[in-house]
Amino acid sequence: MDDIQNLIKKAREASGFSQCRYSGFPVGAALESEHKVYSGCNIESSSYSLTICAERVALAKAISEGETSFKRIVIYAAKADFCPPCGACRQLLYDYAPELQVILTDGKNHQTYNLSDLLPIAFEESKLKK
DSSP states (O other), X not given: OOOHHHHHHHHHHXXXXXXXXXXXXXXXXXXXXXXXXXEEEOBOOSSGGGOBOHHHHHHHHHHHTTOOOEEEEEEEOTTSSOOOOOHHXXXXXXXXXXXXXXXXXXXXXEEEEEHHHHSTTOOOGGGGOO
8 A cells, every 4th residue: 555655754744743741752653454544643641551652543543443454554753763562552453463564663764573573472362262
């Protein structure tokens, strides 16, 4: 659908909407489905555990609009060379897209990973069925 540079642009644009008044660390994400690209930004809370990462915002937007199949996600953070998804994001992304390609970027360079490499021995649905 979109080339990597266009996805990076969308993730960078999403980071501009970040609500990061506590950390000062804006993050944007662009999640590509088969039909569309969904963007998200981090939204912080003074109660840090309620903070929502950009990746989960993008995923929630996509799922809430009926998407079920995802190809790749770009995670943009200008203040870090490469900002990987946190553990909670890795798990939620894995639940819905275990074969997802994850692209980390600072806007100049990027690195590409398979989600399964970022979350080895993942907890998955099959573990619930005993």
